Amino acid sequence: MALVQWHEDLSVGIELLDQDHRCLFSMLNELYDAVQYGTEATVITSLLDRLVLYTQDHFRHEEALMAECGYPDLINHRSEHNHLTAKVSELRQRLTDRSLESLSLELLVLFKTWLTSHIRISDFQYRPYLTAWLQSRNDEATSASLGLMPERLPNEPTSRLATRADSSLECPIGGWVAKGGA
Ligand SMILES: [Fe+2]
Ligand SMILES: [Fe+2]
Numbered sequence: 001m002a003l004v005q006w007h008e009d010l011s012v013g014i015e016l017l018d019q020d021h022r023c024l025f026s027m028l029n030e031l032y033d034a035v036q037y038g039t040e041a042t043v044i045t046s047l048l049d050r051l052v053l054y055t056q057d058h059f060r061h062e063e064a065l066m067a068e069c070g071y072p073d074l075i076n077h078r079s080e081h082n083h084l085t086a087k088v089s090e091l092r093q094r095l096t097d098r099s100l101e102s103l104s105l106e107l108l109v110l111f112k113t114w115l116t117s118h119i120r121i122s123d124f125q126y127r128p129y130l131t132a133w134l135q136s137r138n139d140e141a142t143s144a145s146l147g148l149m150p151e152r153l154p155n156e157p158t159s160r161l162a163t164r165a166d167s168s169l170e171c172p173i174g175g176w177v178a179k180g181g182a
Contacts, residue, residue: 002029002032003028003029003032003108003112004025004028004029004112004115004116005025006021006022006025010116010119010120012119012123012124012126012127013127013131014065014127014130014131014134017058017061017062017065017123019171020058020061020062020171021058021115021119021123023054023171024051024054024055024058024115025115026171027047027050027051027054028051028108028111028112028115030047031044031047031048031051031104031108032108034047035100035101035104035105035108038101041097041100044100044104045095045100048092048095048104048107049092051111052085052088052089052092054171055084055085055088056085059078059081059085062077062081062123062126063077063078063081065126065130066126066129066130068133069126069129069130069132069133069134070129070133071126071129071130072129073125073126077122077125077126080118080122084110084111084114084118087110088107088110088111091103091106091107091110092107
């Protein structure tokens with residue numbers, strides 16, 4: 001059984017960011033399955049490291065978009081991101097073969113609780129700002145259901161929307177996770 005399930009009511013209305021969130025959910029479930037089935041330690045730690053890297057990339061991307069649209073609460077939002085990153089790093093450093101299962105589960109529960117709550121409360125707050133900013137810049141792209149895929153922004157070749165800062169932002173689990181799945 002999955003640890004977390006994506007629901008449409010978790011959508012922030014920006015498809016590119018929803019894709020990041022769905023991918024994070026998918027990675028959490030993959031890691032959870034690996035821990036449950038007693039997968040070997042090296043595989044679990046590599047799944048964990050990938051989850052942490054992807055999360056950090058997502059945070060950077062989200063913060064860059066908030067900065068571009070002039071989101072007024074960016075500092076607080078960034079500090080929430082930093083808080084999770086610090087907590088996860090601390091747990092990761094304490095991870096040893098003996099503590100692997102218990103600490104991985106602790107980290108997964110922390111991640112799951114933090115992520116769902118953060119999306120519903122904090123990520124939802126940037127939605128009107130980001131949406132208005134995008135509408136003011138490119139109505140055509142916006143009308144494409146705020147899918148905001150890079151090819152929908154032909155007039156913005158240098159936009160951070162069109163060029164992700166880090167190629168590892170590409171969802172590592174078999175391409176982008178299908179909408180509606182987790
Ligand atoms: Fe966020
Ligand atoms: Fe987010």
